[in-house]
Amino acid sequence: MTTLPEQLKELHSRMPERVAVYLQFSGAEDAVLTYDQLLRGASAYAQTLSREGIRPGEVVVLILQHGKEVVYAFWGAILHGAIPSIMPFLTEKLSPERYRTDLSALISVTRPAAIMTYPNFEAEVRTALQTGDSVRSVIVVDRIVTQSETDFESLKGFQQRPKDIVLLQHSSGTTGLQKGVALSHQAVFNQLNSYGKSLAIREEDVIVSWLPLYHDMGLIAGFLLPILSGIPLVLMSPFDWVRAPYKLLQSISVYRGSLTWLPNFAYNFCAQKIRDRHIEGVDLASLRAVINCSEPVRWESHVAFYERFKDHGLKLESLQTSYAMAENVFGVTQSRLGSVPVVEEIDREAFMGQRVAKSPMDGHPSMKMMSSGQPLENVMIKVVDEDGNSLPESVIGELAIQSDCMLTGYFNRPDLTERVFKDGWYLTGDYGYLSKGEVFVSGRKKDMIIVGGKNIYPQDLESLTYEVPGVRAGRSVAFGLFSDIQGTEDVVIIAEVDSEDGEEQQRVADAIRVHVTKNSAIALRHVKVVGPKWIVKTSSGKTARAANKEKFLSELQ
Amino acid sequence: MTDTTISMIEQYIATQVLKQPNRRIGAEEPLLSSGLIDSFNLMDLALFVEDTFGVRIEDTELNANTFDSLTQLAALIESRK
Numbered sequence: 001m002t003t004l005p006e007q008l009k010e011l012h013s014r015m016p017e018r019v020a021v022y023l024q025f026s027g028a029e030d031a032v033l034t035y036d037q038l039l040r041g042a043s044a045y046a047q048t049l050s051r052e053g054i055r056p057g058e059v060v061v062l063i064l065q066h067g068k069e070v071v072y073a074f075w076g077a078i079l080h081g082a083i084p085s086i087m088p089f090l091t092e093k094l095s096p097e098r099y100r101t102d103l104s105a106l107i108s109v110t111r112p113a114a115i116m117t118y119p120n121f122e123a124e125v126r127t128a129l130q131t132g133d134s135v136r137s138v139i140v141v142d143r144i145v146t147q148s149e150t151d152f153e154s155l156k157g158f159q160q161r162p163k164d165i166v167l168l169q170h171s172s173g174t175t176g177l178q179k180g181v182a183l184s185h186q187a188v189f190n191q192l193n194s195y196g197k198s199l200a201i202r203e204e205d206v207i208v209s210w211l212p213l214y215h216d217m218g219l220i221a222g223f224l225l226p227i228l229s230g231i232p233l234v235l236m237s238p239f240d241w242v243r244a245p246y247k248l249l250q251s252i253s254v255y256r257g258s259l260t261w262l263p264n265f266a267y268n269f270c271a272q273k274i275r276d277r278h279i280e281g282v283d284l285a286s287l288r289a290v291i292n293c294s295e296p297v298r299w300e301s302h303v304a305f306y307e308r309f310k311d312h313g314l315k316l317e318s319l320q321t322s323y324a325m326a327e328n329v330f331g332v333t334q335s336r337l338g339s340v341p342v343v344e345e346i347d348r349e350a351f352m353g354q355r356v357a358k359s360p361m362d363g364h365p366s367m368k369m370m371s372s373g374q375p376l377e378n379v380m381i382k383v384v385d386e387d388g389n390s391l392p393e394s395v396i397g398e399l400a401i402q403s404d405c406m407l408t409g410y411f412n413r414p415d416l417t418e419r420v421f422k423d424g425w426y427l428t429g430d431y432g433y434l435s436k437g438e439v440f441v442s443g444r445k446k447d448m449i450i451v452g453g454k455n456i457y458p459q460d461l462e463s464l465t466y467e468v469p470g471v472r473a474g475r476s477v478a479f480g481l482f483s484d485i486q487g488t489e490d491v492v493i494i495a496e497v498d499s500e501d502g503e504e505q506q507r508v509a510d511a512i513r514v515h516v517t518k519n520s521a522i523a524l525r526h527v528k529v530v531g532p533k534w535i536v537k538t539s540s541g542k543t544a545r546a547a548n549k550e551k552f553l554s555e556l557q
Numbered sequence: 558m559t560d561t562t563i564s565m566i567e568q569y570i571a572t573q574v575l576k577q578p579n580r581r582i583g584a585e586e587p588l589l590s591s592g593l594i595d596s597f598n599l600m601d602l603a604l605f606v607e608d609t610f611g612v613r614i615e616d617t618e619l620n621a622n623t624f625d626s627l628t629q630l631a632a633l634i635e636s637r638k
Contacts, residue, residue: 026617092621093592242596244616273600452597486597506580513575517592526576 045076056081191329210241263453268487285313335373449480490525
């Protein structure tokens, strides 16, 4: 068993001049980082942390955008034995005040010793700090100079043991930032070994990714997996990709990319938005796998993507699926490479009513379920009922998992850690069923909304609506609504006001739209403002999100 | 001409993006910087503009510096016709 610094050192000694990362930029040449450059850059960051008095085992928050700096800072923290955590950067869509609140929320629970950022963002970071908090140093990265060679002897990360925590992963929003998934060196390697095996990772592979590094799919599949496996990574910024999704396909063509990961919405997005003029001559035949992961997988999305790009060498059997979560480092299942994921046609009524997946009765409406694949070799999955009893094949229940790559715990939150385990099984909060060894994910127990692979806690959005004049606390509800066109969920907010006046309600709806978007960076699809007593409450006075969703849908018809 | 352009884009945003057909959008109302239109919808808007008015908008131009209101977008379209 090894550690991340040891593995990096081993790769460096074997092939110092091999390219680790091609960093792509809009309107500029790609920057190339070999293992030698990566290590020299990162060790300069590690020395800086050491000089600033940051100790191994302490958390370092990275507030950096796509670029060399975030690569060096992440590995620099690890080479120093500190624990990096990448925080999303402030975008033009989010209000600076909310960003400060989110950062404070992260600091209060995670208690980082240092924050690394750009010089022009230092003042912003300092406004989120308070006397007596854990942050001893705000490190500005432009003053760090890459070293001429790596001095392995001086790097404290080599004293790390496999069971020590190596990194933290957070999901977004105030709630997500207070819940850092802590992972050990050992868990990361157990994951990379078993996941790498299911993908039959080989030396000729090239991974192409546009995914953000503060998200598990980006950090593990689109960063750690290639770098620690010694295969090149072509990395672009998520902001560039969303404006120009064709660039992913161009990069795959240019670099002969063999593996890439996409959330389900991206299949629809690419199929609908990419223009012919942008992909002339693009060849996708090098792709071994395009892996659909991090939100519910749809067969229809695969078909749309295949139909759009089949004339560019895309093979139908390259479209794959996986079920993954940060708590298991990343992958839990993977479909079998080289063949199309299993698709089952099941009876819609039996699925909805009896919570069973079975063949449709003659003439009954059916629905297509696409498998997320089979459990990785180090993962066991069972389906359980409310009391934790195992359920038989094809019966829908909560998915529970066991593996040797689970989280060490939620950082500084033993209370939360204890709640998610039952008799040694991690309860995922996802519903699904097993059929002939395949895992089908069908929904969620938690009210979490997933938009484009990003997890959103509805209570964060509801809290924001209460800040809009006219909306009272406890009188709004947020939920997700799956859109076949977008291939992901649309966000819906319903809020009650005292007035029955249509114009006044419209005014409040506009105010909610602007305020929530500014403070969450989530665009709202439907904002419905209603008069008193519209919202359905449970007997205990809590908002029943599912009941309100049903009522909303019935009024749409 | 510009008025027609503006009202066509306004109608598109109200019905397709905001899903509020009766919603009026002021000619100077900020669209991007206010968060009314997010990056995914912006892409749709650009495609709508390209198809409807026969002009090109490059992906590097999809930001609030190029246009942030109906008036600015209409001016951009006119300048490219």
